[in-house]
């Protein structure tokens with residue numbers, strides 16, 4: 456009886472040790488230490504607009520890598536799936552696209568707390584008909600970027616960033632605008648990180 460108990464206890468100890476070893480090995484394999492992911496570009500702010508989450512994912516990854524802050528550009532009246540249907544002539548985006556006077560989108564917030572504390576500002580947007588989505592041009596035309604370094608990035612299905620960033624810079628209030636970068640709708644983390652490394 457006594458030896459049976461000893462055998463059971465030994466069995467439990469061996470099982471726990473094996474499970475523990477597997478957990479340690481896997482943790483080492485998959486958990487890249489946080490510091491390895493970080494890039495230092497000073498105090499960074501990522502301003503972005505996203506209608507269907509693609510630019511949001513890229514913006515979050517940039518903020519995560521730079522340990523920066525996020526600011527979302529939000530229209531008072533957000534775009535529904537129907538609104539975004541550019542294949543329909545009478546959808547909201549089509550109407551705004553066809554009539555420039557409709558493109559001044561009312562935004563929830565156009566002020567950013569402690570903006571002067573940032574060293575570098577990223578501005579992310581989806582490409583709409585080859586240009587920055589309308590809420591972004593609306594934001595840029597009223598927000599004072601002061602003397603900040605502004606780095607645009609865009610996501611799109613296939614179009615390049617084209618003149619979209621230059622056009623934003625053209626009517627922006629302030630800012631030292633840098634060359635922009637286009638990412639695919641599902642940008643890979645590695646691609647984002649390589650780009651950020653190239654900016655250092």
Ligand SMILES: Cc1cc2nc3c(=O)[nH]c(=O)nc-3n(C[C@H](O)[C@H](O)[C@H](O)COP(=O)(O)O)c2cc1C
Nearest residue numbers: 505506507508509510581582584585611612613614
């Ligand atoms: C109104 C509208 C216009 C678009 N125009 C283009 C375009 O000209 N070129 C392109 O490659 N993708 C275009 N797209 C696709 C978006 O740029 C792409 O899906 C982007 O990643 C969406 O970003 P978001 O999810 O952050 O809104 C368009 C999408 C919408 C809704």
